[in-house]
Amino acid sequence: MEFTYTPLGTASATPSVYRYPSAHVLNIRGRLFLIDCGEACQIRLRRMGISFLKIDHILISHLHGDHLFGLFGLLSSMAMVGRTSLLNLYGPERLRKTLDFFLEEYGEGVKFQIEFHPLGAMQGPQTILSARNLDIQAFPLRHRIPTYGFLFREHEPELNLRKDLVEKYQLGISEMARLKRGDRVIREDGQCLEPEQFTYRPWEPRSFAYCSDTSVFAELPKWIQGVDLLYHEATFADSEVECARTTFHSTARQAAICARTAGVKRLLIGHFSARYPDLSKLLSEARSEFEAVDIATELTTFEVPLKKY
Ligand SMILES: [Zn+2]
Ligand SMILES: [Zn+2]
Structure with missing residues (x-):
C-alpha cells in the first residue's frame, strides 16, 4: 500500500551543478508514474535503482525542454533493455509531432507500443486515467505555453463491516453485501440497519498534486483542495516577484499561499532558478506563509502515510 513521491530533478530552465531538470516519480502501490522527463532523467532513475521497465505511464506537463529533453533518451534505453509492454504517454497535443519524428528517425529498435494520450484545451480538471484504485486528473496551468498540472487520487476504499x-x-450474506455497498437494510420484522452504524472506512484515500510550471491564479487552489502532498514550483524568491510574473512562474511565497488556500497537508517546493545555490531564503519565505513546507530535495523519497481507522 505504498504511496511515495521522489523528485529526480528540481532545476528550472538549464541544469546546474546543484540540481537536475524536472523529473519526478510517483509510486502508488507499486505502479510507477513518471512526471516530466528532463535531461538525464534516466541517469537519475538508475541512481534510485528504478527499472525503466516498471514505468508504464509518463506524464509531460508541457513542452519546454527542461521538462522534456530526457524523454527520447529514456525511450531509446527502454528499447535497448528489451521493453515489450505498452507505455502510456500523456502530454500536450503538439508532443505527437515530436514523438512521430523520434519514432521515424530513431525508432527502429522500439518494439513496444507507445499509446499517446493528447491533452487538449481544457477549462478545469479532466480525468485522464481511471484505474482500478486511482484516478488521475489533468488541469490547465498558467504558463507561457499550454501546460498541465496533474492530480492523483486513490479511490475510496470499500467499507469494512x-x-x-x-x-x-x-x-x-446479502445483508452484509448491501451494508458494505452503503445501502440501508430493512428486515422482515421492520428492523432498519443503517450502513453508517455497521461499517467503517478502513483508511483515508491519499492524493498528490503536481503544479509546474505556473504563475498563481485564483482557480488553482480549488482544483487541488485538501491534497495530502503538493509539489508546486517555486522558481523565484520575493525579490524576483516581477520576474516571476513576466515569465509565468511562482515565487516560493506564492506557492505557499496557494498551498494554504487549498488546505493541503504538506507542500514540497522545487523548480528552482539556478541563481539560488542556497535555498534557505526561498524556504523561509514559504514558511512564513505555510508551516508544512519543505524543499523537494532530489533523490529523497517522501511518503504519504496511510491513515487507518
Ligand atoms: Zn520549467
Ligand atoms: Zn516552462
Missing part, C-alpha cells in the same frame, strides 16, 4: 455487530445482529 464491524465484526462485533455482524455477530450481534447475525447478519446474512
